[in-house]
Amino acid sequence: MTPTHDRVKIGIVSISDRASSGAYEDKGLPALKDWLSKALKNPVDWHERLIPDEQDGISAALRELVDVAGCDLVLTTGGTGPAPRDVTPEATLAVADKVMPGFGEQMRQISLAFVPTAILSRQVAVIRGRALIINLPGQPKSIAETLQGLPQATPPVHGIFAAVPYCIDLTGGPYLETDEAICKAFRPKSAIRPPRG
Numbered sequence: 744m745t746p747t748h749d750r751v752k753i754g755i756v757s758i759s760d761r762a763s764s765g766a767y768e769d770k771g772l773p774a775l776k777d778w779l780s781k782a783l784k785n786p787v788d789w790h791e792r793l794i795p796d797e798q799d800g801i802s803a804a805l806r807e808l809v810d811v812a813g814c815d816l817v818l819t820t821g822g823t824g825p826a827p828r829d830v831t832p833e834a835t836l837a838v839a840d841k842v843m844p845g846f847g848e849q850m851r852q853i854s855l856a857f858v859p860t861a862i863l864s865r866q867v868a869v870i871r872g873r874a875l876i877i878n879l880p881g882q883p884k885s886i887a888e889t890l891q892g893l894p895q896a897t898p899p900v901h902g903i904f905a906a907v908p909y910c911i912d913l914t915g916g917p918y919l920e921t922d923e924a925i926c927k928a929f930r931p932k933s934a935i936r937p938p939r940g
C-alpha cells in the first residue's frame with residue numbers, strides 16, 4: 744500500500760531557564776505540538792527538547808536534532824528577546840548553512856497585529872543541511888500567532904507556516920501537506936503533487 748502522506752521528523756525545542764529547571768510548567772512544547780498536529784496531515788516523528796538559555800547547549804541541541812536525529816524541520820520557542828540570557832538567535836546562527844531572513848521579518852510583522860512589543864523579538868530562521876530551523880518567541884500564545892497569522896482579517900495577515908512546506912520541498916525534504924482550515928500552504932502550481940493513495 745502506498746502511504747498517502749510522507750513521514751516527517753520534527754524537532755521542537757523549548758528554551759527557558761525557568762521551565763527547564765521546573766520553576767514553572769513548560770507550555771512551549773505542548774503549544775508547538777498542538778498547533779503542528781492540527782496543521783499537518785503528515786505522520787510526524789517528534790523529537791522534543793526542554794533546555795535552558797545557554798548558547799552552546801542550544802547550538803548542540805540543534806546540531807543533534809538535524810545531524811543525528813535527521814529532523815526535516817526544527818522549531819524553537821523562547822530566548823529571542825534583548826535580555827542578557829536571550830541567546831537563541833545567536834545559537835541558531837552559529838549552526839546555519841544559510842540564513843532565511845524573510846521568516847523573522849514576517850514574524851515580527853505578524854506579531855505587531857498582536858503586541859506592540861513584537862519588534863523586541865530577534866528571531867531568525869536558517870537552513871542546516873536539508874533542515875529548516877525557525878525561532879519563535881517564548882510566550883506560548885505567540886506560537887499559534889506567528890505560525891498561523893490572522894488569515895480571516897482584512898487585510899489578511901499570513902502566518903509564516905504557509906511558506907514552510909515549499910521551503911522544505913526546495914531543501915529536498917518530505918512533501919508537507921496542511922489542513923487548509925488551519926493553514927493554507929503556498930506552492931507554485933508546478934510544485935503541487937497530485938494526491939496519492
Ligand SMILES: Nc1ncnc2c1ncn2[C@@H]1O[C@H](COP(=O)(O)OP(=O)(O)OP(=O)(O)O)[C@@H](O)[C@H]1O
Binds near residue numbers: 822
Ligand atoms: N516554556 C515556557 N512555558 C511557559 N511559559 C513560558 C515559557 N517560556 C516563556 N514563557 C512565558 O513567556 C514570558 C516571556 O518569555 P521569555 O522567553 O522572555 O522568558 P524569560 O522571561 O526569559 O524567562 P525563562 O527563560 O525563565 O522562561 C515568560 O516570562 C513566561 O511568562
Ligand SMILES: Nc1nc2c(c(=O)[nH]1)N[C@H]1C(S)=C(S)[C@@H](COP(=O)(O)O)O[C@H]1N2
Binds near residue numbers: 823
Ligand atoms: N506574536 C507574539 N510575538 C511576540 C510576543 C507575543 O506575545 N506574541 N511577545 C514579544 C515580546 S514581549 C518579546 S520580549 C519578544 C521576545 O520574546 P522571547 O524572549 O520570549 O523569545 O517577543 C515578542 N514577540
